[in-house]
Amino acid sequence: MPSQLIDAAPETVENCCAPLTTHVIDDQAATSLSRVFKALGDPSRVKLFSLIVASKDGEMCICDLTEPVGLSQPTVSHHMKLLVEAGLVTREQRGRWAYYQPTAAALTDATRTLVGA
Numbered sequence: 001m002p003s004q005l006i007d008a009a010p011e012t013v014e015n016c017c018a019p020l021t022t023h024v025i026d027d028q029a030a031t032s033l034s035r036v037f038k039a040l041g042d043p044s045r046v047k048l049f050s051l052i053v054a055s056k057d058g059e060m061c062i063c064d065l066t067e068p069v070g071l072s073q074p075t076v077s078h079h080m081k082l083l084v085e086a087g088l089v090t091r092e093q094r095g096r097w098a099y100y101q102p103t104a105a106a107l108t109d110a111t112r113t114l115v116g117a
Helices: 002-014 027-039 043-054 073-085 104-115
Strands: 089-094 099-104
Touching: 027 073, 027 104, 043 073, 043 099, 073 089, 073 099
Parallel strands: none
Antiparallel strands: 089 099
């Protein structure tokens, strides 16, 4: 049995060392993409983003985002700050309330950059 494993190794090495034929992103693009995907790396932020995208008005007030995710207002504000920094949503202050609008292009652009489309 051990000789079969040794005999198979050279063939495996040849197959794994094929030259890259797909798009490889540079360091700057990788840093930018990581912000977007890191922002979506938390289930609460994914849900918040989803709520805003699905909003019939195309925006949501911070006051309407706490109950659906079951988090306190300061925690939701922190999550929203990360989504804004990643470029996934924009923030507009109206009086004492902040309103968030989705920036769907950010996620689409990130995905296209990653897959080289």
